[in-house]
């Protein structure tokens with residue numbers, strides 16, 4: 195049975211937070227909003243609850259979870275040997291959507307980290323998430339609250355659709371702010387490495403700690419080898435039901451190509467969806483199912499709308515989806531990474 199409670203993110207009701215925290219303390223699974231996407235949380239130190247997370251999501255057991263903390267003492271309960279560069283990043287970006295890879299303490303059940311010697315940690319900036327962790331008095335391990343391979347949830351309705359009946363509690367705190375997940379950084383290397391582009395732009399991280407390498411998984415140009423650096427990044431992800439094609443290149447050529455391909459599909463009787471932008475949507479025939487992500491000059495709007503638009507394509511029951519490529523800059527690096535993965539690396543270059 196799944197209970198649903200509503201909490202106002204701007205003024206979280208303390209008694210409802212207490213009620214939800216009791217679920218975490220009792221080893222139950224709670225979906226909650228963060229500033230990025232909804233998470234599916236459990237007590238980090240309860241390995242039985244952690245295994246349940248993998249089970250209900252259908253998540254491969256070699257894909258580790260992120261541990262969410264509400265203060266630095268909780269970080270020190272799960273990680274050790276925090277490097278100088280991490281302290282700089284924490285001062286600048288926490289609470290916020292930056293996940294850092296640390297050395298894992300033995301007290302953390304290995305299932306949390308898929309038996310890696312490391313642990314991924316972040317301090318979320320969302321008032322409900324922070325209050326829930328604080329009140330539970332334990333770090334909360336949480337992946338995104340979707341069924342594995344589906345687009346990440348940015349509303350409680352998305353969580354209900356994927357996980358109702360499988361988890362204990364869903365906290366409805368409205369739509370999330372960023373709409374893409376946290377940036378993941380490995381600082382256990384001489385030159386830190388970006389494992390997953392996310393809500394905090396790479397450029398801003400480099401402003402604080404200097405050069406950062408970018409992993410192949412972050413570029414997501416092709417499917418990766420079996421041993422990926424961010425294990426989760428090797429799976430097909432964020433995928434809408436219909437096959438999706440991502441067209442990359444110069445913008446007017448992108449539009450031309452999509453029009454050409456979609457026309458051919460429609461002649462075959464297929465229903466076509468297009469993920470377009472404010473600058474381009476008028477260039478497509480009205481018979482296409484067009485969803486506008488936002489203006490190319492407002493990248494945060496595009497990120498905010500990404501996952502719900504992928505889910506909307508499912509509801510429109512399209513047979514094929516075409517998406518316009520975006521520049522790999524700022525938060526759009528994250529959007530472009532998710533689009534490449536959602537397309538199963540069906541990338542058309544024009």
Ligand code: TXA
Pocket residue numbers: 228230231232233234257258259260291293295307310312313314336337338339374375376377378389390423424425426427
């Ligand atoms: O914004 C977010 O990060 C959201 C919210 C809920 O906080 N969470 C999220 O979790 O996106 P999830 O499980 O969907 O993605 C976790 C990613 C996976 O790609 C996983 O491989 C990586 O974090 N990860 C976790 N622990 C790791 C570790 N020790 N080393 C390398 N990558 C790790």
Ligand code: MG
Pocket residue numbers: 337338346
């Ligand atoms: Mg996820």
